[in-house]
Amino acid sequence: MRKRSTELRLSRAGLAAIHVALAAFVFFMWWLLTTTKVLPPFFFGEPLKVVRVVIEWFVTGKIWPHLAITLWETLLAFVIGSLIGLAVGLWLALSPLASAIAEPYITAMNAMPRVILAPIFAVWFGLGVLSKVALGVTLVFFIVFFNVFQGVKEVSPVVLANARMLGASRGQLLRHIYLPSATSWVFSSLHTSVGMAFVGAVVGEYLGSAKGIGYLILQAEGTFDINTVFAGIVVLTICALILDTLVTKIEARLLVWRPRAAETESL
Amino acid sequence: MTAAGATAALAFDAVTCTFAARGGGERYTAVRDTTLAIAPGEFVSVVGPTGCGKSTLLNLAAGLLDASSGTVMVDGAPLDGLNRRAGYMFQADALMPWRSALANVAAGLEFAGAKRAEAAPRAREWLARVGLAGFEDRYPHQLSGGMRKRVALAQMLILDPEILLMDEPFSALDIQTRQLMENELLELWSANRKSVLFITHDLEEAISLSDRVVVLAAGPGTHPIGEFAIDLPRPRDVAEIRLTPRFVELHEAIWQVLRGEVLKGYAQAKH
Incomplete structure (x- = not known):
């Protein structure tokens, strides 16, 4: 009981301090184990050199074109995948016949490890941006699709009947009832789908490209430059964190109408 | 007493409603x-035991359900599809959670083709009329149960329907809020008399609001088994009128009929 209450009393600043301290500790242990050669630096890299690579990337500006291309691929994959997922999800959810026909194919395609499509996309779309976007789209599509499908199925029948009684036409039901209900589900899956778009971009680059963070990692791996590989991973992780924070901000903004667990408001 | 036919605002004519059971089991005849x-401008309440098919009756009147046999007449014409002359107030929360109170009230006008800018002032006016001025920007989850009902009331009344269909609209409210809402409903209704079909399981509510109370039999296959004209003077205060001798008399008489059905319904629910 007492322990619990002290845990709860931890301030935000205190928590941040612990987070930083933990990261510093891990970093220190990494450094300690590799400088004392307990872990061979050839395989595990050296943290100080990793940091030097990251700093050099940003100081010389070498990283920007690569970062830009990776983020551009992520954005395209996310937007295109979401739009297709939204459209197909709405269509299948509102048409029982279409969904009955498509169901086994959707299940099969979802079960398939889609990363394996990357070489095919490389053949189809070349080594440029398009093949990475295509891979990202296949990953994002299913997340959005299933959420939209579920969102439409779970529209409250009372809300629907009420809108009909208020005179909504079929098109208006789609726009004012199904779409908002479905988008709320899409937004709740935003974290996963943005992450997946990012994965699609980086994995695509890693499997064959001429630019991007994935490409940098691939190059470094080719020359056994493990420090640069780690530097690439660090940059990717920071990017992912920033994207996730952005998504949280956007979500909070767009879903103001949704009740949160313990929201109190003074009247 | 109006005959089922030409002059009635809303009439059921030998209506039966049977549901085909899922999985090919037994059919269920609700009504x-x-x-x-219901005559133009008449306030009719329908009371009956829980689960007897009251809501089915209302959904038939709204055109949300089709009758298996018989016809529903609106203003003397058989109903085909949704009842465009009726407003429906649901028992459960039916507001769009992603729209603010104002946007919810304006929804019907927008569906009818009004621009957002044209609809907003009228919606604001209706919100004020149900006592919610200043709450325009709140989302349904930020309103109390009673406030949500007021929004739903305004949402229905802004379209000025000729017939109001109300399905236990206040049953989820506490007794004080409920009486306030009932008085407000009566006030709004007497200012602009609509035909009302009001479903409730609360006999006191039915008597204090209505011109006529219809008692339904316990389900399945419910049908009216009694009709009582309520000759209490208007305007009424729903809290005060319950204390008058005539109210008690009427309550007694209707309860005699209703009690047997309630017991039947209760016995069925236990199985």
Whole structure:
């Protein structure tokens, strides 16, 4: 009981301090184990050199074109995948016949490890941006699709009947009832789908490209430059964190109408 | 007493509603051979035991359900599809959670083709009329149960329907809020008399609001088994009128009929 209450009393600043301290500790242990050669630096890299690579990337500006291309691929994959997922999800959810026909194919395609499509996309779309976007789209599509499908199925029948009684036409039901209900589900899956778009971009680059963070990692791996590989991973992780924070901000903004667990408001 | 037919605002003519059971089990007849007419401007309450098919009756009147046999007449014409002359107030929360109170009230006008800018002032006016001025920007989850009902009331009344269909609209409210809402409903209704079909399981509510109370039999196959004209003077205060001798008399008389059905319904629910 007492322990619990002290845990709860931890301030935000205190928590941040612990987070930083933990990261510093891990970093220190990494450094300690590799400088004392307990872990061979050839395989595990050296943290100080990793940091030097990251700093050099940003100081010389070498990283920007690569970062830009990776983020551009992520954005395209996310937007295109979401739009297709939204459209197909709405269509299948509102048409029982279409969904009955498509169901086994959707299940099969979802079960398939889609990363394996990357070489095919490389053949189809070349080594440029398009093949990475295509891979990202296949990953994002299913997340959005299933959420939209579920969102439409779970529209409250009372809300629907009420809108009909208020005179909504079929098109208006789609726009004012199904779409908002479905988008709320899409937004709740935003974290996963943005992450997946990012994965699609980086994995695509890693499997064959001429630019991007994935490409940098691939190059470094080719020359056994493990420090640069780690530097690439660090940059990717920071990017992912920033994207996730952005998504949280956007979500909070767009879903103001949704009740949160313990929201109190003074009247 | 109006005959089911030409002059009634809303009439059921020998209406039966049977549901085909899922998985090919037994059919369930919710409403059997019901004839009932509501005159223009008349406030009719329907009482009956829980689960007897009251809501089915209302959904038939709204055109949300089709009758298996018999016809629903609106202003003398058989109903085909949704009842465009009726407003429906649901028992459960039916507001769009992603729209603010104002946007919810304006929804019907927008569906009818009004621009957002044209609809907003009228919606604001209606919100004020149900006592919610200043709450325009709140989302449904930020409103109390009673406030949500007021929004739903305004949402229905802004379209100025000729017939109001109300399905236990206040049953989820506490007794004080409920009486306030009932008085407000009566005030709004007497200012602009609509035909009302009001479903409730609360006999006191039915008597204090209505011109006529219809008692339904316990389900399955519910149908009217009694009709009582309520000759209490208007305007009424729903809290005070319950104390008058005539109210008690009426309550007694209707309860005699209703009690047997309630017991039947209760016995069925236990199985």
